[in-house]
């Protein structure tokens with residue numbers, strides 16, 4: 001009835017049980033927490049919690065002289081070194097690295113695994129001081145709430161800011177602000193730096209990359225900096241030096257393809273000159289339209305998608321008026337290839353079957369052309385790179401990926417980024433952007449990638465820059481109020497570092513922009529040497545090259561540049577002159593034409609009217625350091641002008 005009683009022997013390495021000649025040895029390290037010996041109705045028994053099976057082994061034992069204190073002492077002797085070592089490692093990690101989400105996950109997991117070992121029994125022996133301290137640390141961690149984590153992170157940031165003060169004071173031409181320093185020190189796996197125009201986002205991007213090298217032992221070649229356009233990437237490269245990798249997304253794609261294929265891919269000749277692409281489209285359509293059924297499709301396509309009425313297809317294709325249609329088809333091919341990459345075609349096909357039926361044969365011919373040329377296009381640069389990354393053909397050497405102008409990201413670029421980041425569990429993405437300046441929907445950008453960042457890239461730490469340096473408070477107030485009329489824009493708390501000495505806005509009522517320009521420049525020339533940007537929605541609203549050169553000769557102290565609102569992104573000047581601000585066809589805000597197929601391939605626009613044009617005006621309004629000169633047409637001024645809260 002009472003069965004056999006085992007003989008218990010405790011040794012340094014193990015505990016031994018012998019019953020009826022059978023022996024079982026259990027190593028202390030395989031025991032979850034110290035076994036307990038108890039004296040009951042049926043004699044002595046020992047409870048041994050096993051780590052692997054999670055079961056508690058209960059064995060009746062013969063009378064012996066062993067005590068619970070001895071069990072604890074031997075178990076502790078076997079486990080304490082590991083605990084002290086682990087806690088030491090965690091503490092070192094927390095002292096030397098920002099508590100990123102992945103590190104927090106890791107620490108929580110390790111502490112969680114220590115709890116059953118160390119917090120599920122009460123010691124009845126005297127433990128050494130360092131062990132008691134380690135157990136206390138485990139207890140402390142288990143009680144951490146989100147406030148404690150935030151407080152810990154803040155303390156880390158303050159400590160680092162103090163320790164690296166000389167670095168932050170000198171790394172850029174002007175000492176970094178507190179918010180800029182925070183953005184450099186925080187190193188979460190996903191981090192979004194949101195800030196308005198002129199707050200020094202680009203300065204932070206550069207400083208942060210250098211800070212990583214300076215303070216964390218990260219090597220420059222482990223950092224990848226991505227800029228939106230060629231010019232920005234070149235500027236970044238010049239600023240950062242050769243040891244940093246500064247690319248555009250397309251250059252990154254090329255780099256990956258070249259690394260995998262062992263040679264630089266050839267860019268299709270069709271993309272080198274617009275005329276070549278036009279000729280290809282024309283030839284392709286001429287052949288396709290030999291079939292009456294396709295010709296009918298094409299005529300319908302031109303009407304619905306391009307608002308172009310055609311009677312004679314051959315004459316149309318050979319004439320100059322086909323240029324814009326052919327250009328539009330080239331644009332559609334790019335978006336079609338992106339939509340295919342994102343597996344969006346079936347949805348588009350449901351709504352635009354006929355339009356796609358017209359486009360698809362052109363795409364097929366185009367793809368065949370590239371194949372025969374053994375060349376790729378811009379879409380392939382990204383698409384192929386994604387494929388190589390997803391198939392692990394390319395080893396990603398970068399731990400830190402930093403992306404400027406994040407508001408202009410397109411879904412395919414986001415896919416490339418995610419493919420890049422997913423190769424490593426400890427990858428870091430630092431995204432810098434301003435949803436108020438998202439102006440490239442027409443080329444595929446999706447502002448929701450920044451406004452709903454977490455859904456696309458994972459839970460992020462969001463930081464902000466609160467001070468604008470470029471322009472005075474009045475420009476900040478007027479431009480922020482204007483862009484925030486759209487409730488879909490994220491709210492930002494900003495203040496300007498300066499107040500205006502001269503009025504920040506100067507409105508001129510004009511009959512003709514070009515005539516008024518001379519008068520205004522003459523006045524500006526009185527200020528001495530100054531930079532002046534002439535800005536408009538379209539090139540045709542700006543003075544011609546010759547006229548600009550003439551004005552430059554007339555006002556040698558002024559540094560004159562003319563560009564579109566889009567091109568002014570990232571630029572600044574003492575004065576800006578905003579031209580072409582009239583309402584109506586070809587004016588501003590531009591009225592989008594209904595292009596159903598193209599529209600279905602672009603990101604959803606939201607319901608707020610002229611949202612993108614509004615952001616474009618915000619970009620234009622935030623380029624002046626001192627004063628914005630607005631040319632207000634006497635007839636048909638842009639409704640945006642009325643909205644500006646300028647007296």
Ligand SMILES: Nc1ncnc2c1ncn2[C@@H]1O[C@H](COP(=O)(O)OP(=O)(O)OP(=O)(O)O)[C@@H](O)[C@H]1O
Pocket residue numbers: 174175176177180195196197198199200201202203204434437469470569570571622
């Ligand atoms: N800490 C600072 N102290 C003084 N000036 C600064 C500081 N940081 C940046 N600036 C200045 O602010 C201006 C804007 O900086 P930067 O071009 O980096 O801003 P940005 O946020 O990228 O602007 P945008 O989004 O409009 O392109 C620059 O003239 C820069 O030198």
